[in-house]
Amino acid sequence: MNNSETKGIWKVIGASSLGTLIEWYDFYIFGSLATVIASQFFPKGNPTAALLSTLATFAAGFIVRPFGALVFGRLGDLVGRKYTFLLTLILMGGSTFAIGLIPNYESWGFAAPLIVLLLRLIQGLALGGEYGGAATYVAEHAPANRRGYFTSWIQTTATLGLFISLGVILLVRHSLDSDPEKSIAKFNDWGWRIPFLVSLLLVIISIYIRLKMKESPMYAKLKTEGKTSINPLKESFGHKANLKMVLLALFGATMGQGVVWYTGQFYAQSFIETVCKVDFDQSRTILIWAILFATPFFVVFASLSDKIGRKWIMMLGMALAVFTYNYLFTNILTTTDATTKTELNDKRAITTKISLINNTTDTLRKVVTKKMYEDGMKITETKIDTLYAAQGKKTIKPAVTILKVLSNGDYWKIVFLVWIMIVYVTMVYGPIAAFLVEMFPTKIRYTSMSLPYHIGNGVFGGLTPFIATLLTTIYADNKTVGLMYPIIIATLCMIIGAIYISNKKHEDVTV
Numbered sequence: 001m002n003n004s005e006t007k008g009i010w011k012v013i014g015a016s017s018l019g020t021l022i023e024w025y026d027f028y029i030f031g032s033l034a035t036v037i038a039s040q041f042f043p044k045g046n047p048t049a050a051l052l053s054t055l056a057t058f059a060a061g062f063i064v065r066p067f068g069a070l071v072f073g074r075l076g077d078l079v080g081r082k083y084t085f086l087l088t089l090i091l092m093g094g095s096t097f098a099i100g101l102i103p104n105y106e107s108w109g110f111a112a113p114l115i116v117l118l119l120r121l122i123q124g125l126a127l128g129g130e131y132g133g134a135a136t137y138v139a140e141h142a143p144a145n146r147r148g149y150f151t152s153w154i155q156t157t158a159t160l161g162l163f164i165s166l167g168v169i170l171l172v173r174h175s176l177d178s179d180p181e182k183s184i185a186k187f188n189d190w191g192w193r194i195p196f197l198v199s200l201l202l203v204i205i206s207i208y209i210r211l212k213m214k215e216s217p218m219y220a221k222l223k224t225e226g227k228t229s230i231n232p233l234k235e236s237f238g239h240k241a242n243l244k245m246v247l248l249a250l251f252g253a254t255m256g257q258g259v260v261w262y263t264g265q266f267y268a269q270s271f272i273e274t275v276c277k278v279d280f281d282q283s284r285t286i287l288i289w290a291i292l293f294a295t296p297f298f299v300v301f302a303s304l305s306d307k308i309g310r311k312w313i314m315m316l317g318m319a320l321a322v323f324t325y326n327y328l329f330t331n332i333l334t335t336t337d338a339t340t341k342t343e344l345n346d347k348r349a350i351t352t353k354i355s356l357i358n359n360t361t362d363t364l365r366k367v368v369t370k371k372m373y374e375d376g377m378k379i380t381e382t383k384i385d386t387l388y389a390a391q392g393k394k395t396i397k398p399a400v401t402i403l404k405v406l407s408n409g410d411y412w413k414i415v416f417l418v419w420i421m422i423v424y425v426t427m428v429y430g431p432i433a434a435f436l437v438e439m440f441p442t443k444i445r446y447t448s449m450s451l452p453y454h455i456g457n458g459v460f461g462g463l464t465p466f467i468a469t470l471l472t473t474i475y476a477d478n479k480t481v482g483l484m485y486p487i488i489i490a491t492l493c494m495i496i497g498a499i500y501i502s503n504k505k506h507e508d509v510t511v
Contacts, residue, residue: 012141013153019089019206020134020154024161025168026096026199027127030120031058031266031465032165032284035273036192040104041113052473055270055466057117061124062462065454068128073447076133084446085133086210091126093203095119100196128454136446139437145306151433152302156295159425162265163291166284168195173281184280242448245439250452252501253435256318256493257428258461259486263325264421265291266465267482271329272414275472275479276336277402282411290418297426305431309503314435317427318494322487328417329480335410338371338379347372376407460489 030037034054042050068088076084099119105112135154142150172194177183183191237243265287273283301313334340349370354363365385372378384399406414432453440448468482475481 009138009141009150013138013150015209015212016085016134016138017153017157019085019210020130021157021161021164022199022202022206023089023092023127023130024158025165025202026092026161027061027123028162029096029165029169029195029199030061030099030123032162032169032269033192033195034058034270035280036188037116039188040192041102041116042105052466052470053113055469057113057120059463059466060117061120061127062458064121064124065128065458065462066451068125069450069454070128070447071125072129072133073450076129076136076446076450077444085130085137086207088126088129088133089203089206089210092123092130093199093207095122095126096196096199097203100193100199124458128450128458131450131453133446133450135433136437136449139434140442146303147437148302148304148306148310148431148434149299151437152299152430154433155302155430156298158261158429159265159291159295159298159422163288163295165195166288168198170281170284170288237451242440242444246448246452248496248500249436249439249449250456251493252497253314253432253493254452254456255460256456256490256497257314257432258457258459259464259489260318260321260428261425261457262461262464263321263468263483263486264418264425267468267486268329268332268418268421270465270469271482272332272336272418274469276333277404278336279403279405282406286411286415286418289415290422293415293419294422294426297423298430300430301427302430302434305434310431310435310438311497311501311503313431314428315494315498317424318490318497320427321421321424322490322494324420325483325487326480328421329483332414332417333479335413336404336406338373338377338404341373341375341377344372344374373407375409377410378405379403380405 038050038054042053044050072084072088075087096119099116102108102112102115102119108115131154134157135151138154139147139151169192172191173187174180174183176186176191237246269283269287272278272286273280278286301317305313351368353366353368355366367383367385369381369383370378371381380403382401382403436449436453437445464486467485471482471484472479
């Protein structure tokens with residue numbers, strides 16, 4: 001590539017990546033705030049049920065992604081890449097902004113979670129059309145022998161979108177009041193809406209940039225020659241040879257890639273926060289550091305795939321996940337287990353507060369116990385009892401919450417363990433865009449590659465946090481039972497991919 005061509009491809013990557021990053025930010029801000037949203041939009045009597053309902057709403061956005069892939073993929077193959085993912089950006093940004101405006105359950109009752117679900121579904125449809133368009137657009141500008149390298153920058157946007165969502169949440173959470181406790185209380189009450197509302201500004205900037213983009217040269221050439229597809233859906237899924245490639249892409253690559261992606265990032269965070277009971281800030285910053293250190297490997301492994309092929313890098317990533325997940329998550333569990341540590345009994349502090357409930361004789365007792373350990377870990381245990389004095393005896397209904405602040409050594413150990421998982425993500429996800437682009441002809445590429453990608457990631461991958469969390473509630477004695485789901489799916493995908501997928505590297509894209 002000469003200098004002008006290199007400059008041109010970086011403009012394409014920059015414009016495409018910025019919009020895609022903002023869409024991922026919009027999509028993931030919901031998952032990053034799952035525990036807060038659970039308390040806002042669902043009844044508060046059963047926190048576990050509320051969290052599962054929120055995760056189910058989160059997963060719903062993934063489940064409809066394949067439908068978005070069909071709708072917008074068809075549109076992208078009929079009218080072009082540029083205007084299609086401009087439309088998806090507007091839909092995503094508008095839905096995210098609207099979620100920040102919806103009144104909570106106490107104000108609107110069940111209408112509130114239903115409207116949030118509807119907006120979440122629109123987000124999923126929009127994302128179903130975004131990724132395929134952005135990846136296709138960049139790939140069709142890139143030289144064949146560096147297709148993995150250039151498309152890897154699009155691959156980083158999903159992880160960076162999560163990174164930014166976590167950063168914005170923490171920034172807002174600690175800036176609402178000079179008193180940390182009051183700031184957090186304000187965030188949980190209304191401040192959580194700010195990250196949703198901020199997305200409107202980001203989307204407006206991205207729309208302005210994308211309006212200046214030109215159509216993909218490969219697609220523009222097809223359109224000039226009158227060779228664009230008349231019926232992309234029929235050509236993608238009605239022709240046996242192409243349908244076979246769609247199914248192979250799904251069951252031999254994206255299905256396993258999806259569960260590795262969402263286990264290493266979303267379920268890891270959920271596990272650290274809800275199973276290990278680690279403090280909100282630490283559970284987020286652990287992921288932030290791990291993402292920061294691991295993100296360059298998207299480019300490393302995608303570039304390597306230009307030299308040695310895509311297949312075995314992706315298969316190795318799945319294999320490492322399958323054989324080490326139990327070890328990694330068990331290590332996180334034991335590292336955060338207070339029973340393995342020595343408590344400093346002279347440092348234990350207990351405070352009790354009793355208050356009347358609604359001016360009745362019933363009282364609310366709040367007991368806060370703070371513990372310190374030799375290695376530096378701190379645990380705050382809050383126990384709330386409702387005392388019904390009017391019945392002549394005390395009927396106690398305890399609710400206990402535990403928050404752990406890890407020692408510096410344990411904190412960085414868990415950062416390292418999560419970093420390993422995200423390196424697996426970079427192995428399976430870095431080369432996937434180039435891999436999918438090279439499987440399908442230009443005139444039906446948007447449709448053909450979008451569907452297996454969004455079924456693999458949206459359905460199999462997106463359901464990972466929900467199914468894994470559900471399994472831990474059913475089999476409460478086994479804290480790592482949730483890993484059964486991603487391990488089984490990744491194993492099946494790895495076997496199919498190893499047997500049936502060819503080891504492509506920068507093959508000429510068919511038209």
